[in-house]
Amino acid sequence: MPSYRLRFVGQTSLPKSISQNEIDEDFSLSDADVEEIRSNFRGIGRLGAAILLVSLRATGRSLDSFTGLPRLLLQSLSKRIGVNAAMIQIASLKTLYSRPTTRFEHQRWARNYAGYKALGQEDQHKVTDVLAHLSKSAVSIHDLVKSAEVWLFENQYVLPGDRTLRDQARQAFAAQDDVAIATVRQSVPRRNLDIVMSRMFSKRRGPTGASVLEWLRTAPAKHGPRTLNETIQKVAYLKTLQVHEWDLSAIPPARREAYSQAVVNRPPYDTERLAPDRKALELCCFLHTLLYELTDVSADITGRRLNDIYRFASNHAEKLQVRRSTDLRAERVKLKAVLYDGKLSDKQKVAAIKELITNEPHTVEDSRASLVRQSLVEDESHRISALVNAMGVFDVRGDDNNTVLKQVKILRDLVERRVGELPGDFDISLAAPNWRAMLQLPDRKKALAALKACVMSSVRKEIKGGKLWLAHSRKHRDREEQLIPISDWQAMRGGFLSAMSLTADPEKYLARLCEKVQHSLSELATAVDEGRVTIDGQGHLHIPAIVALDVEPEVARTRDSIFEIIGPVQHGQLLVEIDARSGFSEVLLGRKAKTAQELTALYGALLAHGTDNDARGVAQMIPGVQVSQIASAMRAMESQGRLAKANERILDFQQSMDISKLWGDGDKASADSMTMDTSRHLHVARMEYRRKQPGIGIYTHVRDSYGLFYNQPIVLNDRQAASAVHGVESHNATRREDQIKLSLLAVDTHGYTNAAMSVAKFLQFDLCVRLRQISERMLYLPPSIKLPESLERLRTGKVSPKKVKVGWDTFLRFVASIREGRLTAREGLQRLGSAAKGDKLHSTADEIGKLLRTIFLCDYFSKPEFRREMHALLDRGESVHQLQRAVHQGRIGTQRGRRRDELWAISGAHTLLTNAIIAWNTMKMQQVVDDWKARRQPIDDNWVRRMGPVHFSHINFRGTIAFELERFLDDLLQRMPTTKKKTQVAPF
DSSP: OGGGGGGTOOOOOOOOOOOHHHHHHSSSOOHHHHHHHHHHTTTTTEEEEEEEHHHHHHHSSSSOOTTBBBBHHHHHHHHHTTTGGSSSSOOOOOHSSSHHHHHHHHHHHHHHHHHHOOOOHHHHHHHHHHHHHHTTTTHHOOOOOOHHHHHHHHHOOOOOHHHHHHHHHHHHHHHHHHHHHHHOOOOOSSHHHHHHHHTTBBBBBSSSOBHHHHHSSOOOSSSSHHHHOOOOOOOHHHHHHHHGOOOOOSSHHHHHHHHHOOOOOHHHHHHHHHOHHHHHHHHHHHHHHHHHHHHHHHHHHHHHHHHHHHHHHHHHHHHHHHHHHHHHHHHEEEEEEHHHHSSOOHHHHHHHHHHHHHOOOOOOOHHHHHHHHHHHTSSSSHHHHHHHHHHTTTTEEETTTOOHHHHHHHHHHHHHTOOOOOOOTGGGGSSSSGGGGHHTOOOOHHHHHHHHHHHHHHHHHHHTTSSEEEOOOOOOOOOHHOOOOOOHHHHHHHHHHHHHTOOOOOHHHHHHHHHHHHHHHHHHHHHHHHSSSEEEETSSSOOOOOOOOOHHHHHHHHHHHHHHHOOOHHHHHHHHHHHHHHHHHHHHHHHHSSSSHHHHHHHHHHHHHHOOOOOOOOHEEEEEEEEHHHHHHHHTTSSHHHHHHHHHHHHHHOOOOHHHHHHHHEEEEEEEEEEEEETTTTTTOOOTTTTTTEEEEEEEEEESSSEEEEEEOOTTTSHHHHHHHHHHHHHTTTTTSSOOOOOOOEEGGGGGGGHHHHHHHTOOOOEEOOOOOOEEEEEEOHHHOOGGGGGSSOEEEOOHHHHHTHHHHHHHHHHHHHTTTTHHHHHHHHSSSGTTTTHHHHHHHHHHHHHHHHHHHHHHHHHHHHHHHHHHHHHHHHHHHHHHHHHSSSBBOTTTTHHHHHHHHHHHHHHHHHHHHHHHHHHHHHHHHHHHTTTTTTHHHHHHHHHOOOOOEEEOSSSOOOOOOGGGGGHBBBOOOOOOOOOOOOOO
């Protein structure tokens, strides 16, 4: 769908409620335009030519002669070109032009003057090729039509009629369907396909009587053994259908997702009634997509289950340590009694002590880690064995020389042969050193249990670090598949380095970076000398706390006055007004709504996804709407990318107002996570460590002007650095050259790692972190840099230039792969955590990140203005979180959020509702400020900077929801065909 800037492209009519701001941005005339119109036309013809010119520039096509013209647009253009339009009642272009030939001549002039050209025969072939290309990523015909309109508009072609373009798009879409069907026929053997078609709709054994397709569509519940076993069964069943052997790569990923989503959203009996080819296509894409999703879910649940087992073992170890400490205290009492017994001689005391303390060899390991390993073998062996059996369904791959992979093969062989003991000739050098003692136990059954525990923990670590990978997985796939191929990288490396202002020589880069480090250290030393920064006895840096600026009484009173003028509003009506201004419903539906009932159901779906209510609860609050209508709209909303584009529409609308520029330029942002309470039955739920409630995280990025431009559901308590970097990169990648890109992102401690700071810098923005622990504020320096005298007491770490040089080219290739879109920053950084230690890519990123963190910390400590700005960004994000909690006050229901698409829809809808409130507040604040200026009562811009659009006390989120659509139907609904009527025209 087109962005907010191109929202009028393809329109055949203009909204009657068009605002002055929209006229100034999209329908204005330059001085050169006015001069050209005045020199070529006379009288009321100037107004007609002006309307045709600005509408062509905004929509890309000529308006219908019966299209109504907005009164505000007529007044603005008339004033601009000096025509008095009050003398004539102008309802449409038909009113202006009594002769069609005159209108056609003016349209030809507008087309030539604006530089637009009509489609010729060769151009038609080009459009056909473009439609064929765009159809690979389009998920519907409506999306394809809109994408084609934008392409034609940006290449300055006059858009053909809607029906003509839609017919061409329908042909291109059908051709792509035919290619996909041919791919299925070629990749899936006929016998295999027949088995799939017959089994999907057959009944499964069991009390439920559900079909196989219904069973496969059921989302996983909580992370317990039962859910894991059922998920593993589904993966194994899909492999019996040979789904893992199908090669559907010829079908574009977006189309595969769309075909799969159609099966999920549609009742099984409707899928069964499809045409054979269509049914085979959608089912095969569904099964193929499901295999990848279930593999990832199974791996995640297995990892969490392993964490639970380690926690159980840790509890056992803690109890054992308590018992041992109790025994030691008892022995101490006995020893004390013997030593201080005056009736015993020295020899008798020695003999008594020898009886208490025997001369047996000490074989018990006392460390906490060793006790945990012992408990895993002795107390948790049955749970570990269950995980090993579950792991059998995974196709674990890696380098043949990887020792963990060798252990996996040996263990699988033992399990398949049902061997109950570890063979004596097992090569213990393959195992991790801390497990080798357990593998040498005389009890070979315990030794086998130790091998299982060793393999499970090692495999998990290797997969997280990217050294091993899983076949048929999106999240844990081979890194080489994600990176640019070596041959392509060698060909494009020079151009990439030039474009990114980088160098192929790591020594040159390190030299420049070390110069910045030395300069930053000098500034820090100056701050220490001046007493602005202190160093304690342990070598840690300290700074005084930031004192909040006083809020002037006039500012607070003015803010209260503004929102008193704005007045109360119903949440539903707020959505309608913002939709009329930004057109987000058009993006969500892929077209304008056909009826008011469809629009109401869409709003209800947004509220059901984005608040703590569900479809049934929202339907009870909206008179005249059925639960089925809202549920259907909720499923349609899960389509890939639509919520993100709708959010972009609202955000761009908010940014278009002048008042938003007082809050920030849009080049800085903050990112943080907000917890949504949920049921413990959700397999991605984790315990929130403060309130001890299960929940999921919604990670959001907030601009300095308050809008939320990125959101993502995350697992609580995991590092958020990957999501932080990915949000900025995905945002910057969509910005045009004339738009502002983000250059700084402020995060909390969870939102950074050293590797993330280096990747962010190479993606051309700074990752700035507010570190919580003083111990994390350590500076890292290479051997070539010496500390200034005033900083010699500092505790410092070391940076290894050698590690940077070894993995330099691999790191550049990694960053280039992110920039080229072969993998996301989130996917790449998730595998550069602590589990990747020892990998040359991780080592390079980590060492560069240490130097960058040193530069940042020096600036953070020595520059109070920079520190205040960064904290202000984070505080602004927290104020947005308060608004988000007002929108979503309860918790996610027990049956919701189990599917990945549904969880993303919950996050996206919640962000959209939050952005809608921010945009509405901004719009109303702008109207009040403009009104005061018109009355010659201007407000100081510095006062406005101290206010924000995140107030919500005037918004009613509860009660009966009413959407007053009458005033905005012209903006929100599709224009129905107009019946031609005789119109009284004025002489031309």
